[in-house]
Amino acid sequence: MSAPDFWQNRISADEKIKRLGILRDLVARYQEIETGIAALSARGGSASGGEKSFDENLYYETRRKFRAFELEELFKGKYDGQAAIVSVYPGAGGEDAEDWARMLGEMYMRYAEKQSWKVRVIDDNPRGRVLELKGQYVYGYLKKESGVHRLVRISPFSPKKLRHTAFALVEVVPDLPAVEESKIQIPESDLKFEFSRAGGPGGQNVNKVETAVRVTHLPTGITVGARVERSQQQNREYALRLLKAKIIQLMERHHVAELSALRVKVKPEWGNQIRSYVLNPYQLVKDHRTEAETSQVDKVLAGDLDMFVEAEVESNR
Secondary structure, eight states: OOSTTTTSSHHHHHHHHHHHHHHHHHHHHHHHHHHHHHHHHHOOSOSGGGOOOOOHHHHHHHHHHHHHHHHHTTOOSTTTTSOEEEEEEEOSSHHHHHHHHHHHHHHHHHHHHHTTOEEEEEEEETTEEEEEEESTTHHHHHGGGOEEEEEEEEOTTOTTOOEEEEEEEEEEEEOOOHHHHTTOOOOGGGEEEEEEOOSOSSSTTOOSSOOEEEEEETTTTEEEEEOOSSSHHHHHHHHHHHHHHHHHHHHHHTTOSSGGGOOOOOOOSTTOEEEEEEOSSSOEEEETTTOOEESOHHHHHTTOOHHHHHHHHHTTO
16 A cells, blocks of 8 residues: 555555455454364363363354354355345235334344444335445345245234234345446436435424435336435435445346346235244244244344354355
């Protein structure tokens, strides 16, 4: 960085600095694993009978870090190393579906916190929650969470305490580099903008101007929103960036070369679910693609997603 010509190309310099940061983090994580293994090997001697003491917490923490290294070797996708935008939308199920979307959003926030990722809520309203998760390989870890998630439980909204089924759609897209975003040019005629106040129900945080932005891509029905920034223009730019990320992902998934050929809309309803969360009459979370399952529903909803995420990443082999 001290070389005279290092800053002549700012884009190249930024990429090199970013790469240096990644390498430094990689070395630090490797050293943490080495230190953990050495500490576990050296534990000793004070237990009765001369047996070595065992630090279970250190063992599981070191194993978790090593496991992360193993999984990241499988991340070969173009955007796997990027941060990610996670959107959760209610589907069929009325109030239960809206509550289910909220629960899923909280589940992913808790999972992100366990991974030490940075979390920012971009949009949060009854029509859906949008989260920005920043960290290494976030998209690689979460991209297979995209799809319909099904909930079965005794509805808290049912006066007769009946069992209801609700659906929510999870979408995970990479936080695209600027160069990728610039590849997509969307005609204004294909966009519908809606504006609203970004604040809550009352108090100092209520905006007197309509800064929140919601934009719909009319050909596909994709809708995104942003309300976290202070100005309407900033939220508009963020919403368009998120929309482009979703469109690029959709084009790649359906092998479409031209934006005009893209006409796809996924419905969160029966027959499309990738995972079921049953809270009643028994407790079970089951992924219908990998067959991974557990009866510890509360732990899963509290962000313990390692079993399902790792099963999906392993399927890339």
